[in-house]
Amino acid sequence: MTAALRFDPIRLPPECETLRKEVRAFLAEEVARGTFDPHSPQGQDSDVPGFSKRVGERGWIGMTWPKKYGGHERSFLERYVVTEEMRVANAPTRRFFVADRQSGPVLLKYAPEHIKMDILPRICRGEVCFSIGMSEPNSGSDLFAAKTKATKTDGGFLINGTKIWTSSAQVANYMLAIFRTSPSTKENRRHGLTQFLVDMKIPGIKVNPIGQLTGKAEFNEVVFTDAFVPDDHALGEIDGAWKQATSELAYERSGPERFLETYYVLTELVRALGNEPDTRGAEGVGRLVAQLHTMRRMSVSVAGMLHAGKEPVVEASIVKDIGTIWEQQLPQRVRDLAAFVEPDASNHEILDTVLPYAMKVAPKLTIQGGTTEVLRGIIARGLGLR
Structure with missing residues (x-):
């Protein structure tokens, strides 16, 4: 039977924008105290226990979970905003992110009560790392x-x-x-x-x-x-x-982290091109931003469907497939667009630092979370094509 493919037109409610300001202020404080460098993409893969605990203190881990287990019973859309801001800032989320995104929800559904009471509150406090x-x-x-x-x-x-x-x-x-x-x-x-x-x-x-x-x-x-x-x-x-795994992957494959992993090179490209980019640069950035906006709308839609109790496995696979290919190709596109920027321009320095790292990171992006070939098999099966 063919699954009905849809992306509900979800918009972030006003409380999400209030939360976004809170997260940005928190991250600015962390940068000021020297926890991480927002211009260093290497930082997002670091294990920083102190940062994780401070995120937990703010109530931003286990946001959608029951209060009984240390959660905060907030919406998937609010959680989306926190994830988006953390990723854009290159914050060091390694210790808590997988536990928050998918492991915790699996334990909520299937673990015995004594395990839930033991582990879930520790996840919410930023103390536990999952693989x-x-x-x-x-x-x-x-x-x-x-x-x-x-x-x-x-x-x-x-x-x-x-x-x-x-x-x-x-x-x-x-x-x-x-x-x-x-x-x-x-x-x-x-x-x-x-x-x-x-x-x-x-x-x-x-x-x-x-x-x-x-x-x-x-x-x-x-x-x-x-x-x-x-x-x-x-x-x-x-x-x-297998029934549980396919449901779990809807959490893993649909978030903003699936298209923002090399986002930092786009922001530095805009900085390098300046306020009056040439036609080639303006057209190139316009295309990339339009593509990014489209993926973001799709990802927000999946977050809304998760909040409604749905299991958008096919839609999540599409977000992951399109998103990781885009973020994998982004460094090369940025490199091409930046080729004619004056090398001595002061706003070019950070781009020159982060672009080589992004080029090296790119090959792994279509492996983590499921290869492109497997994702397309899931999509084809969901659409009744195989």
Whole structure:
């Protein structure tokens, strides 16, 4: 059956603009105290526990969650504004972002009460970092080809196998991972996968950093050797995690972080071109800003649908596909448009500093959160084309 594809025409309400001013003032204070440099895109991948705790104190982690678990019962649209401002400012959100965006909502739905009462308030306080264990060697973003096994034993499961491209595993307290608990079937290759909450400090887990062109190691290989996970850390339906995973990915793939990761080069291009850009520069910036505005409208729409309790999996996949290709290509487009700017112009210095970093970051963008090929398969299936 073909899914109805739609992007509801959502507009941010007035309270979001009030919140935006509060977030900007907070970030300005953090910059003034030396927490991070907004002109340094490397900062957004840093683990800064103090900053995370101060964000938690402001009530900006777990914003949409029940107050019972430390949340604030605010809207997805308000959360959208906080995410947008944090990303544009290159704020160091690594410690709390994945937990806030997708891991917490999964725990809210599927974790036992005692786990929710323990972990969710700590996430809201900015104390806990999560990673996501989905991709594996030789299967990439094809989730249903996962081979890492969770074998039933007394009181829990023994995990053996490898996850790869696992962002933040080197600093994570927990991982939400998909493991194989039964073989798939001819009728349903999605069968046999179960989602688990994994304490990253248990014996039998080794994290191997994967170096990137930037000199950082944001991604990791995570090897499990008889790592024991207790029964109450199995989340949701045994052998039926694919249903949960597709819902989770609607949270992961639709936010402004999916098209703003290299946004800083666009702002510096505008600064470098100055108040009176030539026709080529003005036309180029106009196209980029129009594309950015379109993606932002789509992303806000998905946030509104999430707030309404919908699961816009296909729409989120479209945002991620279009957004990451755009942000991946943006550094080269900016480089072309800046080619004729006078090299001694004073407003060109920051662009010259951040553009090489963006060029090096770009290759990873269509890997994280699902490869373009897998996303297009999801979109095609949702539209009844396969």
